[in-house]
Amino acid sequence: MNPTTFVLFGATGDLAKRKIYPALYHLYIHGKLPEAFSVIGLGRKEMTDETFKAHVKQSLYDFYRLNVKEDDSLQSFLGLFGFNILHIDDTDHFVRLKDRVEAWEQGIGGTSNRLFYLSVAPNFFGTIASQIENSGLGSVTGWKRLVIEKPFGHDVASARELNDQLSQAFAEEEIYRIDHYLGKSMVQRLEALKQANPVIQALWTNRFIANVQITADETVGVEERAGYYDKAGALRDMFQNHMMQLLMMLTIHAPHNMASAENVQLKKKQVLEALDPLQKQDVLTNIVRGQYTAGSIQGKPVPAYTAEPGISEGSMNDTFIAAKLHIDNYYWRGVPFYIRTGKRLASKSTRIVIEFKEPLTTATQAEQATVPNLLVIEIGPKEGITLQLNAKDPDHPTGFKPVYIDMYPDRKEAQEAYETLIHDALNGDSTFFVHWDEVDLSWQWVQPILEAFAANEVPLHPYAAGSHGPEAAHELLAADGFHWWFDEEDEAGKAASEPLVEQVTAS
Numbered sequence: 001m002n003p004t005t006f007v008l009f010g011a012t013g014d015l016a017k018r019k020i021y022p023a024l025y026h027l028y029i030h031g032k033l034p035e036a037f038s039v040i041g042l043g044r045k046e047m048t049d050e051t052f053k054a055h056v057k058q059s060l061y062d063f064y065r066l067n068v069k070e071d072d073s074l075q076s077f078l079g080l081f082g083f084n085i086l087h088i089d090d091t092d093h094f095v096r097l098k099d100r101v102e103a104w105e106q107g108i109g110g111t112s113n114r115l116f117y118l119s120v121a122p123n124f125f126g127t128i129a130s131q132i133e134n135s136g137l138g139s140v141t142g143w144k145r146l147v148i149e150k151p152f153g154h155d156v157a158s159a160r161e162l163n164d165q166l167s168q169a170f171a172e173e174e175i176y177r178i179d180h181y182l183g184k185s186m187v188q189r190l191e192a193l194k195q196a197n198p199v200i201q202a203l204w205t206n207r208f209i210a211n212v213q214i215t216a217d218e219t220v221g222v223e224e225r226a227g228y229y230d231k232a233g234a235l236r237d238m239f240q241n242h243m244m245q246l247l248m249m250l251t252i253h254a255p256h257n258m259a260s261a262e263n264v265q266l267k268k269k270q271v272l273e274a275l276d277p278l279q280k281q282d283v284l285t286n287i288v289r290g291q292y293t294a295g296s297i298q299g300k301p302v303p304a305y306t307a308e309p310g311i312s313e314g315s316m317n318d319t320f321i322a323a324k325l326h327i328d329n330y331y332w333r334g335v336p337f338y339i340r341t342g343k344r345l346a347s348k349s350t351r352i353v354i355e356f357k358e359p360l361t362t363a364t365q366a367e368q369a370t371v372p373n374l375l376v377i378e379i380g381p382k383e384g385i386t387l388q389l390n391a392k393d394p395d396h397p398t399g400f401k402p403v404y405i406d407m408y409p410d411r412k413e414a415q416e417a418y419e420t421l422i423h424d425a426l427n428g429d430s431t432f433f434v435h436w437d438e439v440d441l442s443w444q445w446v447q448p449i450l451e452a453f454a455a456n457e458v459p460l461h462p463y464a465a466g467s468h469g470p471e472a473a474h475e476l477l478a479a480d481g482f483h484w485w486f487d488e489e490d491e492a493g494k495a496a497s498e499p500l501v502e503q504v505t506a507s
C-alpha cells in the first residue's frame with residue numbers, strides 16, 4: 001500500500017474513540033496498514049501529541065473488541081499519531097496542518113496520498129471541503145480521498161446541497177460515503193452466496209419467491225441522542241440508508257465477471273430506479289409509522305418515547321417504520337418487499353427472510369401441513385444463513401416437519417465493519433461505499449413519506465416497548481396473506497408469528 005497520511009477531523013469525538021482507533025489498531029497489528037502511515041488528529045482544543053496518544057491508547061482499552069497487548073507494537077502504533085488544533089473557520093490552522101503533513105511526506109520520500117476522514121457533524125462538511133481546497137491541502141502528487149459518515153442530508157434538497165459543496169473539492173470517485181451496514185460481513189457475503197451457488201441464483205427471482213422481509217429490530221431506545229433522533233426518526237436514521245442498502249445488496253444481479261465496484265454501484269442504482277415510486281396517497285396503505293409507549297425490555301421497565309430525556313411531550317416522531325415496496329424489473333416484478341425497523345422492540349435482530357412460494361398442492365398434500373421454505377440470512381448480532389425445508393415427519397406418517405440446514409456453520413469472529421471499510425478506503429476499493437446516485441435516489445423515494453409524516457397525514461401507531469411493533473405492521477402483511485417471520489429463538493416472536501415449529505437438525 002502507498003504511503004498515506006490519515007487526516008482525522010473530530011479526533012476527540014465519540015466515533016473516533018469507539019470505532020476508528022480500534023479499527024486502525026486492528027489493521028495495524030494485522031499488517032494491513034501502509035508501511036509508511038501517519039495519523040493527524042484534529043480537534044478544537046489544544047492538545048500535545050503525547051496527550052493525544054494517551055487518549056488513543058485509552059480508547060483501545062475501552063473499545064477494542066479483542067485484547068490490547070501492552071507491547072512494542074502498541075508503542076509503534078501510537079507513534080503514528082500526532083495532533084493539531086483546528087478551528088474550521090481558521091485558515092491559518094489549515095496552513096499549519098498542510099505544513100505538518102508536507103513535512104512528514106518529505107521525510108518518507110515525498111509522495112502525498114491523503115485520506116481526509118470527516119468524523120464531524122455534516123454542517124461542517126462544506127467549510128472543511130473548501131478549506132482543504134483553498135489551503136492547498138487537496139493538491140497531492142498521489143491520491144486524495146474523503147471519507148464521510150451519514151447523515152447525507154435530511155431530505156432530497158439538503159442532500160443535493162451537501163453534495164454540491166463536497167463536489168467543489170472532491171470528485172465523486174474520491175468520496176467514500178460510509179454506511180456501516182455495508183461493512184457487515186454478512187452483507188458483504190450476499191453477492192458471493194448468489195455467485196457461488198447456482199441453485200440459489202436460479203431461485204433468486206419472482207418465479208420462486210413469494211415475499212422478502214428485511215428487518216432491523218433494536219431493543220435500545222433513543223439513548224443520549226434526543227436532539228438528533230427527534231428530528232431524524234426511524235425513516236431518516238435507518239430506513240433511507242441502512243435498510244435501502246440491504247434491499248439493494250440483496251436484489252442486485254451482478255454478473256460473475258463484472259463484480260467491480262462500478263458495476264455493483266451501477267446495479268444498485270438500477271434497483272432504486274426500478275422501485276415503484278410512492279405517490280402521496282400510497283403512503284397511507286404502504287407505510288406504517290409507529291412510536292413506542294412505556295413497556296419492558298428484557299424484564300426491565302422502560303419509559304415511553306415521549307418521556308425520554310430531551311424528547312418533547314407531544315413529539316410525533318417515528319421510532320418505528322414498516323413499508324411495502326415493489327421492484328418493477330424482470331427479476332422482482334410482483335414480489336412484495338417488506339421492510340421494518342424500530343427502536344425498543346422485543347429483540348435486537350437484523351435479518352433478511354426470503355419466503356419461497358408454496359409448492360403445487362394436490363388434494364392429499366393440501367391436508368398435510370407444510371410451512372413455506374425460507375432462506376434466513378442473519379446479519380447481526382448473530383450471523384448465519386439457514387435454509388428451512390420440509391421433511392416427512394416419521395412420527396406422523398402423513399405429516400411434514402421443517403428441517404433446518406445451517407449453511408454457514410463454521411463462522412469465525414465477525415469482523416468489525418469499520419475495520420473492513422477503513423481498509424477498503426485506504427485501498428481505493430469503493431464497492432461497499434455509497435455512491436451519490438444511491439443517496440439521491442433513495443431520498444427521492446422516501447420524500448413523499450417525509451412529506452406525509454410532516455403533514456401528519458399518516459397515523460402514528462403506538463406500540464408497547466418490548467413488543468413486535470404496532471398491530472398495523474402485522475396487518476400490512478396479513479392483507480397480502482403473509483406474516484412476519486421473527487427469530488425463532490425469541491419467545492415473544494413465537495407467540496406473534498404462528499407456525500413456528502420445533503427445530504430439528506438436518507441430517
Ligand code: BG6
Pocket residue numbers: 216218237238350380
Ligand atoms: C445507526 C443509527 O446508524 O445504526 C442508530 O444511527 C442505530 O440509531 C444503529 O442504533 C444500528 O446499527 P447496528 O449495527 O447496531 O445494527
